Amino acid sequence: MFPITEAKFLAPDVKRICIEAPRVARQRQAGQFVIVRVEAEHGERVPLTIADSDPDAGTITIIVQGVGKTTKLINMLEAGDALADVVGPLGEPSEIEHFGTVVVVGGGVGTAIAYPTAVAMKAADNHVIGIVGARNKELLILEDEMRATTDELHLMTDDGSYGEQGFVTQKLQQLIDNGVTIDHVLAIGPIPMMKAIADVTKPHGIKTIVSLNPIMVDGTGMCGGCRVQVGGTSKFACVDGPEFDAHEVDFTILAQRNRMYRPHEQQAVADLEADPETQV
Amino acid sequence: MADRLPPKERMKIPRQSMPEQDAEQRACNFEEVNLGLDSAIAEKEAQRCLTCADPKCSHGCPVGVQVREFVDFVLEGEYLKAAAKIREDNVLPAVTGRVCPQENQCEGACVLSKRFTSLAIGHLERFVADYERATGQVGLPQRAPATGKKVAIVGSGPAGLSCAGDLVLKGHDVTVMEALHEIGGVLVYGIPEFRLPKDIVKGEVENMRKMGVKFETNVVVGKTVTMDQLQNEEGFDAVFVATGAGLPKFMNLPGEHLGGVYSANEFLTRVNLMKAYDREHSDSPIYECRDRNVAVMGGGNTAMDAVRSALRLGAKNAYIVYRRSEEEMPARAEEVHHAKDEGVQFLNLHNPVEFLGNDEGYLTGVKLQKMELAEPDDSGRRRPVPVEGSEFVMPLDVAVIAIGTGANPLVQSTTPGLNTNKWGYIIADEESMRTTREGVFAGGDIVSGAATVILAMGAGRKAAKSIHEYLTTGEW
Ligand SMILES: Cc1cc2nc3c(=O)[nH]c(=O)nc-3n(C[C@H](O)[C@H](O)[C@H](O)COP(=O)(O)OP(=O)(O)OC[C@H]3O[C@@H](n4cnc5c(N)ncnc54)[C@H](O)[C@@H]3O)c2cc1C
Ligand SMILES: Cc1cc2nc3c(=O)[nH]c(=O)nc-3n(C[C@H](O)[C@H](O)[C@H](O)COP(=O)(O)OP(=O)(O)OC[C@H]3O[C@@H](n4cnc5c(N)ncnc54)[C@H](O)[C@@H]3O)c2cc1C
Ligand code: SF4
Ligand code: SF4
Ligand code: FES
Numbered sequence: 001m002f003p004i005t006e007a008k009f010l011a012p013d014v015k016r017i018c019i020e021a022p023r024v025a026r027q028r029q030a031g032q033f034v035i036v037r038v039e040a041e042h043g044e045r046v047p048l049t050i051a052d053s054d055p056d057a058g059t060i061t062i063i064v065q066g067v068g069k070t071t072k073l074i075n076m077l078e079a080g081d082a083l084a085d086v087v088g089p090l091g092e093p094s095e096i097e098h099f100g101t102v103v104v105v106g107g108g109v110g111t112a113i114a115y116p117t118a119v120a121m122k123a124a125d126n127h128v129i130g131i132v133g134a135r136n137k138e139l140l141i142l143e144d145e146m147r148a149t150t151d152e153l154h155l156m157t158d159d160g161s162y163g164e165q166g167f168v169t170q171k172l173q174q175l176i177d178n179g180v181t182i183d184h185v186l187a188i189g190p191i192p193m194m195k196a197i198a199d200v201t202k203p204h205g206i207k208t209i210v211s212l213n214p215i216m217v218d219g220t221g222m223c224g225g226c227r228v229q230v231g232g233t234s235k236f237a238c239v240d241g242p243e244f245d246a247h248e249v250d251f252t253i254l255a256q257r258n259r260m261y262r263p264h265e266q267q268a269v270a271d272l273e274a275d276p277e278t279q280v
Numbered sequence: 281m282a283d284r285l286p287p288k289e290r291m292k293i294p295r296q297s298m299p300e301q302d303a304e305q306r307a308c309n310f311e312e313v314n315l316g317l318d319s320a321i322a323e324k325e326a327q328r329c330l331t332c333a334d335p336k337c338s339h340g341c342p343v344g345v346q347v348r349e350f351v352d353f354v355l356e357g358e359y360l361k362a363a364a365k366i367r368e369d370n371v372l373p374a375v376t377g378r379v380c381p382q383e384n385q386c387e388g389a390c391v392l393s394k395r396f397t398s399l400a401i402g403h404l405e406r407f408v409a410d411y412e413r414a415t416g417q418v419g420l421p422q423r424a425p426a427t428g429k430k431v432a433i434v435g436s437g438p439a440g441l442s443c444a445g446d447l448v449l450k451g452h453d454v455t456v457m458e459a460l461h462e463i464g465g466v467l468v469y470g471i472p473e474f475r476l477p478k479d480i481v482k483g484e485v486e487n488m489r490k491m492g493v494k495f496e497t498n499v500v501v502g503k504t505v506t507m508d509q510l511q512n513e514e515g516f517d518a519v520f521v522a523t524g525a526g527l528p529k530f531m532n533l534p535g536e537h538l539g540g541v542y543s544a545n546e547f548l549t550r551v552n553l554m555k556a557y558d559r560e561h562s563d564s565p566i567y568e569c570r571d572r573n574v575a576v577m578g579g580g581n582t583a584m585d586a587v588r589s590a591l592r593l594g595a596k597n598a599y600i601v602y603r604r605s606e607e608e609m610p611a612r613a614e615e616v617h618h619a620k621d622e623g624v625q626f627l628n629l630h631n632p633v634e635f636l637g638n639d640e641g642y643l644t645g646v647k648l649q650k651m652e653l654a655e656p657d658d659s660g661r662r663r664p665v666p667v668e669g670s671e672f673v674m675p676l677d678v679a680v681i682a683i684g685t686g687a688n689p690l691v692q693s694t695t696p697g698l699n700t701n702k703w704g705y706i707i708a709d710e711e712s713m714r715t716t717r718e719g720v721f722a723g724g725d726i727v728s729g730a731a732t733v734i735l736a737m738g739a740g741r742k743a744a745k746s747i748h749e750y751l752t753t754g755e756w
Contacts, residue, residue: 027506042563044562044563089504090503222545224545225543259539
C-alpha cells in the first residue's frame with residue numbers, strides 16, 4: 001500500500017495528491033509518470049505524471065483530473081488513505097537542454113504535466129515563456145507555481161473570465177507574429193490542442209514536443225496497447241515516450257484509439273455516480 | 281494400496297482419460313477445463329507404468345522428475361510421499377502437471393508411447409500436487425541457518441520463483457522484485473484461469489513466503505531501481521535476472537493501429553491479470569467480443585489461450601489463422617484438441633496481409649492470403665509460401681496477434697557490462713548461468729528466448745546452485 005500524505009483540490013475535479021513512494025521519489029526525473037491502482041482486487045491501472053517529488057521525504061505528487069471512474073475514485077481519497085499500487089518512474093525523462101527561449105504550453109490538466117518540465121527548463125537556464133489555458137477561471141490551475149518558474153506567463157481562458165480571452169494557440173501565434181524568437185516548444189493538453197499547436201509551429205520550423213496520453217496497461221513495453229504512430233512508424237509511448245516530436249505524430253489515430261472503450265467508460269461512471277459507496 | 285499387476289495385465293489397461301467440463305458448457309465460462317483424476321482412476325493409470333530399469337520418462341523431463349518413483353507411491357496410495365518425490369526436482373508440480381508440453385517431454389520419451397499410448401504423467405503429477413494442496417500438508421523443506429547473504433531476483437515467473445525457493449532453503453536472504461502488481465509472471469498474466477487457476481499460483485507463492493522469501497511488487501528494475509543501486513547501495517551480493525520474453529511482436533501490416541487489433545500480451549493481460557472477463561466487477565475493459573468475429577494470428581500456446589478466451593467472452597466466430605499446417609503447430613496437443621472441441625475454427629495455411637477499418641478507426645475486416653508448404657527451412661519445418669492470387673477479405677471485429685515475443689530491453693539497457701546477443705537476450709553461461717557482469721546471473725526466457733515453464737524452472741534451479749557456490753566461495 002502507498003499511503004497518501006496530503007490531498008487538496010486545486011479546481012473542481014482536479015486534485016493534488018502526495019503519496020509515499022520512496023523508491024520512485026529517488027529516481028524520478030521531469031517528464032516521467034507512474035501507474036497507479038486504487039483498489040487491489042478489480043482496480044484498473046492508470047498512468048499519471050509525477051508533478052513533483054521530494055526524495056528526502058520519500059514522496060511524490062500527482063495532479064489528477066477526475067474524468068472517468070478511476071480518476072474520480074482517486075479524487076475521493078484523502079490524507080490517511082492509500083493507493084493499492086504505485087509503480088514508476090516510467091517513460092523517458094524530458095529532453096532538457098539549454099535551448100534558449102522555451103515556450104511551455106499547458107491546456108487544462110496538461111498544465112500539471114507540463115509544470116515539472118517547465119521547472120527543469122528554467123533550471124537549465126532557458127528563458128521560459130508560459131502559456132496556460134483553461135475553459136474558465138475556475139478550471140485554471142497552478143497559476144502561482146507557473147508564475148514562479150516562468151520568465152513570462154500568459155493566462156488564457158476560453159470565456160475570458162480570467163487572463164486574456166482566447167485559445168493558447170492564438171497566444172503562441174501572436175508571439176511568433178511579434179517576432180519573438182522561439183527555440184523550443186513543449187505543449188501538453190487535450191489532443192486537439194496539441195495538434196493545433198503543432199500546426200502553428202510547423203511552418204516556422206520550431207521544434208515542438210508533445211506528451212501523449214494513449215491508453216496504457218503495464219507501462220513497461222509489454223502489451224503494446226499504448227502504440228502511437230510517429231513519423232510513420234509504431235512507437236510504444238510508455239517506453240519510447242511519452243514525449244514525441246509533434247510534427248511527426250499522427251493525432252487522428254491517437255484520438256481514435258483513445259475512444260476505443262468509450263461505452264465501457266461511460267457505463268462505469270454512470271454506475272459510480274449512481275452508488276459511489278459500492279464502488280470503492 | 282493396490283498390488284502391481286503382472287506386465288501383461290498392465291499393458292491391457294488403456295490410458296485413462298482426464299474428466300473434463302462439457303465442451304459446450306465450458307466454452308462459456310472461465311472455470312478450469314480439466315477436472316482432475318480421482319484416486320481410482322489415478323491408481324489405474326499408475327498400474328500402466330512398466331517401472332523401467334532405465335526410465336526414459338525422466339530423461340525426457342527437463343528437470344529429471346523421478347517419474348517411476350512417484351508413480352510407485354501413487355500405486356501405494358502414498359500421495360504425499362509421491363508429491364514430496366516430485367518436489368525434489370520440481371517446485372511447482374501443480375503448475376507443470378497442467379501446462380508442460382508432456383508429449384514432447386516426459387510422455388514423449390516414455391517407452392509405452394512406442395507401442396501403446398504413453399503413461400499420463402502430467403495428469404498424475406497434477407493429481408498428487410492437487411491432493412497435497414487439498415490436505416494443506418505441503419511438505420515444506422527445512423531451511424538452512426541464515427548465511428547473511430542477500431540475493432535479489434528480478435522477475436517473478438517460474439524461473440525467478442524456483443531460484444528464490446532453492447536459495448532461501450540454503451539460508452540466504454532472498455527478495456523477489458516484480459514489475460507488475462502480482463507475482464507469477466506469465467502464469468498470472470498470460471495463461472488463463474481455465475487452464476491454470478490463479479489460486480494455484482497464489483498457493484505456491486504463499487508457500488514460498490512461509491519459507492521466508494520476500495516479495496516486492498511494483499518494482500521495475502532499470503526504472504524504479506537500477507542494477508548498480510541494487511548491488512552497490514542496497515547491498516545485494518548476487519542478482520538473478522529472470523525477466524522473461526515479454527516484448528510483443530507485431531506483424532507491421534497496414535491497419536495494425538485500428539481499434540480492435542491487439543497483441544496477445546495485451547489481450548491476455550486484460551482478460552487474466554486485469555480480470556476483464558469479470559465484466560461486472562473489473563474496471564479494465566476489453567473490446568467487445570460478444571456476438572462478434574474474432575481471429576487470432578498464430579499457432580502456439582499463446583494463440584490457443586487467446587482464441588479460447590475470445591470464445592468465452594462470447595465471440596460468435598473464433599478463428600485461428602495459422603500460416604503453416606496443423607502438424608507444425610507449436611501449441612500443446614491437448615490445447616489444440618480442447619480448442620477444436622469448444623468450436624474454434626482453424627484457418628490453417630492462411631496468413632493476414634492487411635487489416636481493414638472504417639472511418640472511425642475500428643477494425644472491420646482482414647485480408648487473408650492462402651499459403652502452401654514448400655521445402656523445409658532452417659528450423660526444419662516446411663516453409664509456408666503464399667499462393668498467388670488467393671487473397672480474400674474476411675469480416676472481423678477483433679484481431680489478436682500471437683506470433684511470438686522478444687526480449688524486453690529495460691534491464692539490459694540500464695545495466696553497464698551486461699552483454700546481450702543480437703536479438704537482445706542476455707548472454708549467460710549454460711551451466712553456471714553467469715552473465716558478463718560480476719554477481720549477476722540470468723535464466724529463463726530472457727536467456728533462452730520464449731520457451732516453457734519447466735525449462736524456465738530448470739534454469740532457475742541451476743542458477744540457484746551456481747549463486748550458492750558464488751556466495752560460499754566468493755569467487756567469480
Ligand atoms: C503518460 C500519461 C500521463 C498522464 N498524466 C496525467 C496527469 O498527470 N493527470 C491526469 O489527470 N491525467 C493524466 N493522464 C490521463 C489519465 O491517465 C487518464 O485520464 C485516466 O487513465 C482516465 O481513467 P479513468 O478511469 O478515470 O477514465 P476512463 O473513463 O477510463 O477514461 C477517460 C479517458 O481516459 C483515457 N484512458 C482510460 N484509461 C486509460 C489508461 N489506462 N491509460 C491512459 N488513458 C486512459 C480514455 O481514452 C478516455 O479518453 C495521463 C496519461 C498518460 C498516458
Ligand atoms: C499465453 C502463454 C501461454 C503459455 N503456455 C505455456 C504452456 O502451456 N506450457 C509451457 O510450458 N509454457 C507456456 N508458455 C511459456 C511459459 O509461460 C514461459 O516460457 C515461462 O513463463 C518463462 O518463465 P520466466 O520466468 O523466464 O519468465 P516470465 O514468466 O515471463 O516472467 C518474467 C517476469 O518478470 C517481470 N519483469 C520483466 N521485466 C522486469 C523488470 N525490469 N523488473 C522487474 N520485473 C520484471 C515480468 O513482469 C514477469 O512477471 C506460455 C506463454 C504464454 C505467454
Ligand atoms: S515437470 Fe513436466 S516434463 Fe517433467 S515430469 Fe512433470 S509434466 Fe513431465
Ligand atoms: S518410461 Fe514410461 S513406463 Fe517406463 S518408467 Fe517411465 S513412465 Fe513408466
Ligand atoms: S502500456 Fe503496455 S506497452 Fe506501453
